[in-house]
Amino acid sequence: MVPFDYPARLRRARELMTARGVDALLLSVGADLPYFTGYRAMPLERLTMLVLPVDAPATLVLPAFEAPRVTPLPGVFSLEPWEETDDPLSLVAGLCRSARRLGVGDTTWSVFLLGLQSSLAGAEFSAASALVGELRRRKDAGEADLLRQAGAAADRVVARLDHTRFAGKTERELAAEIAAMVVAEGHESAAFSIVASGPNGASPHHEAGSRVISPGDAVVVDFGGRLHGYHSDITRTFFVGDPPARVRKVHAVVAAAQEAGVAASGPGVPAQEVDRAARRVIAAAGFGSHFTHRTGHGIGLEEHEAPYLVEGNAVPLEPGMAFSVEPGVYLPGEFGVRLEDIVLVTGGGVERLNGAPRHLHSVD
């Protein structure tokens, strides 16, 4: 693991907490916990929660038998393991008796928040992302390097797909092959793989299913994995055989839109301008109503995180922000095309973290 400077992160969090009058943060499943401790909890029913008071060392409350998975940092955070017959919520509540304003991790399960609200009846709860998000959205050099490595690993999977037979496989079989390649190329785990063939490609979040891929299909392939905690996310569109003019034309429009989105990205640019730049190209080509989602999302310890590249989000891009640029065109009953790369905002523009060829990939 990269030795991130967790004490510095906690210090910056406490500075923000002081400024905003937040007495403690309660961070559970999801990305906040690894951001501050290096430990990612299993998203299961046994409570894991970091209690981070503004004025005292942090405590990680976790199932005793999962404690071997974590290395505490003396003076930074200690472990408070609970046994199977203990009540972990009362442990957490006991650690924040004097707190009046509590920030709760966005992805914390509601059943735990409800329990804490009931046992800490006088406290006021708000979303921790308002505070933690400000830190997490700017990646430091170590984080950028892991995103770079994850991007390169995803590129290698695309290279393998160019030599993979598509025809005759179900979407689900190909998705499983991709997941294995994602791990083989250096991710610690596969996060997801969308394989949307033929008319299924018109559903942007299609779930790989039992449809058998056939010659003449366009296939949207969107996958990612996690590498030392940081995610990759890439989309390329494949065609089984020689693509006809209509698919080539739509692909060229999407590729131009993606290029425009990347070109528009850079420090100081409002996030929504990236969306506008990509959308303008697609609209000008007459497919505006078929680009049905935002242009991108931030990426890091989560697959999707701030900043979101969407109309209405005027937050200015800053060096260190990493996000996807992924326009698409979805033609119901026909096919879909999407093209996605991750970019990292630099001092002068962006660095692309994916280099896999951006053409329409022809496969067997």
Added chain:
Amino acid sequence: MVPFDYPARLRRARELMTARGVDALLLSVGADLPYFTGYRAMPLERLTMLVLPVDAPATLVLPAFEAPRVTPLPGVFSLEPWEETDDPLSLVAGLCRSARRLGVGDTTWSVFLLGLQSSLAGAEFSAASALVGELRRRKDAGEADLLRQAGAAADRVVARLDHTRFAGKTERELAAEIAAMVVAEGHESAAFSIVASGPNGASPHHEAGSRVISPGDAVVVDFGGRLHGYHSDITRTFFVGDPPARVRKVHAVVAAAQEAGVAASGPGVPAQEVDRAARRVIAAAGFGSHFTHRTGHGIGLEEHEAPYLVEGNAVPLEPGMAFSVEPGVYLPGEFGVRLEDIVLVTGGGVERLNGAPRHLHSVD
């Protein structure tokens, strides 16, 4: 997909809501949503939420571009798609303006609950599981059949592992192979694969890592997948080469404990008695302090759900409940052994849903 009787499930939920004075349920990511609609939402930042009022048809609020993934059921639930620039929380709040008492799905993200609490300031929120859990914990014939199919698919993966080379692979590589086998044997997706070799086996939830498996290692292999929404979960312990007496002895103790747990299970038995039966065997053999977790968990649309087989849970088992029986012994610095099957409570006892041989599996 199995055509579950969703209208009947909604009717039973409304009967309980009426009895308990709950005005509406708000169900998001996790298993409640597929239980009532057949649709499982992606666990991402775009809100998907079923608003289920006690006295009106249900509405599924979801991202517009994910709407093609769902088939609404006329008269049962309709779709309310939101566009990328809409505020989905205000849509949900608008649908429950008149509700005073709201039940929120346990795994709903806290950021959404906090938003709803703020816009529906007069309402009282509680955990939906108090109500929905009562329905979900008893599987009907269709659910039992899918759990049976998932168990058989997991058994086939174990059979393949008997002929798989372990030595020389990293835990992570073997875990990825297992995930691919889980899909190849009929699951729609792999849920997890724990591969804990040598001393790593002493950590029950060890995350498969870079350790290279070697001759002389005991290897705890615990994996599962999802089949038409329902989960498998099985653990077998392997040994690379010929196991020495100590490993064989510990394995025999765990196998006897597992058998005792299964034998103790049946209708009317308090859940904790299953735990006690398994624990007694391990304690009698002198390893009591090394069995550090509960004996099992319910399984269904979630990997882990009620009932939990743990000291302190006196809920009586009922026909239709499905759960794991998975005692283990964990010897720090040495190795671990765990053995897990899923059982289904019947009218007279339990049916085992896994038939893979329960011996210590010797591999190369």
